[in-house]
Amino acid sequence: MRSYLEKVPESEDGSFKVMNRRLHDGIPFSWHHHPEYELTLTLNSEGQRYVGDHVGDYGHADLVLLGPNLPHTWASNSRPDDEEPHQALVIWFEPEWIERITNEMSELSGVKKLFQRALAGLSFSDDARHRVVPKIRRFFQEDPLERLFTILRVLAELSEDEYAMQLAHDPVVLSSADGGNERIDRVLTLIHSEYSRALPLEELAETAALSVSGVHRLFQRHTGQTVSEYLKRIRIGDACAQLSGGDAPVSLIAHNVGYSALANFNRQFRAVKGMTPREYRARFRR
Structure with a gap:
């Protein structure tokens, strides 16, 4: 059970990187970090979530947004539907891309604040998850252009979640x-x-x-x-x-x-x- 600097896969056709991870044997405890922001939706899985110094329980349709280089892992205990695998739908965002679009588009001022709050990790409320989970699931079936529109809508809706909970006590704040x-x-x-x-x-x-x-x-x-x-x-x-x-x-x-x-x-x-x-x-x- 070790951690590492995770190398996020390259994206060939979009502004962000994605992964649809399906695991029948469970999600293993494996500390890791990477320089990208990460939005993760975990489905059909129950266990513990570790983000920085935070340890908490998670269940089906767990949704979190993590800041760059924030150590994290999930460790599953069970799955509600034994016939289906544990599933993690992951979207990674380059910090430079987030900074560029939020600085150039005033309409995304709320999204800019969302990513600032996410430096220590954010777990979203039930109401917010209810609204955006169908969009995230659909996102993985769309072409690159539709994905862009969908993820901007998702981020805009998440930015309005005033009940989102900070996870780690402190972010990992990097400086050049x-x-x-x-x-x-x-x-x-x-x-x-x-x-x-x-x-x-x-x-x-x-x-x-x-x-x-x-x-x-x-x-x-x-x-x-x-x-x-x-x-x-x-x-x-x-x-x-x-x-x-x-x-x-x-x-x-x-x-x-x-x-x-x-x-x-x-x-x-x-x-x-x-x-x-x-x-x-x-x-x-x-």
């Missing part, structure tokens, strides 16, 4: 100053792929080609958290997926996500989730 984009990306990629082992600041500093104090400042500036707090939340998120989706002993799960001492794992888990690992697992046992 001093190679900020490249440096923080290298650090995040290392953390997301190696979080189950000790990651001293010295190693992160070497990865970013900075001093220890420099990487500390870089990380806090871009994520709003210390490295230790960020690591804790990623590890606990992985533990949540393992607790809810299997029967491995708590001690083994603690070891798998990077805790050598079970007591420390239990303490950190309670600090993040407000309950013990066993209490958390009990929520998913019927």
Whole structure:
């Protein structure tokens, strides 16, 4: 269960990239991030959603908009219809494209604010999802020109959802100053792929080609958290997926996500989730 910098597939015939992902065996826990915005509609699937430091339950027709380089994953527990696969309809938007169209078209001022709010991730209300889910499903059957019209309508409607909920506590805010984009990306990629082992600041500093104090400042500036707090939340998120989706002993799960001492794992888990690992697992046992 590792994370990586996801390479979004190239689009051959449109202004955005799309994927219709169908999985019979479930959606696996797999931390990843990428420089594009992402709109994801998850169908016929139930489980947990992880966005930055957010961990929450999701169900059929879950709809979220994620900002660039915001770590995320889904981990399914079940599907309402056993005859159909878990399905994720994903649309990726280049930040430059969003910036260009929203700056040049005053009619899209609400959409510009929507993407600013999405930097920390947004989950949309039931009313908004009821309105746009049919349009998103139809979008995947349309030709490129109709897709453009449809997605602009969808984004305009979502921009009016005043009950959309911010997911992560802080966005990952990237800056081109001093190679900020490249440096923080290298650090995040290392953390997301190696979080189950000790990651001293010295190693992160070497990865970013900075001093220890420099990487500390870089990380806090871009994520709003210390490295230790960020690591804790990623590890606990992985533990949540393992607790809810299997029967491995708590001690083994603690070891798998990077805790050598079970007591420390239990303490950190309670600090993040407000309950013990066993209490958390009990929520998913019927």
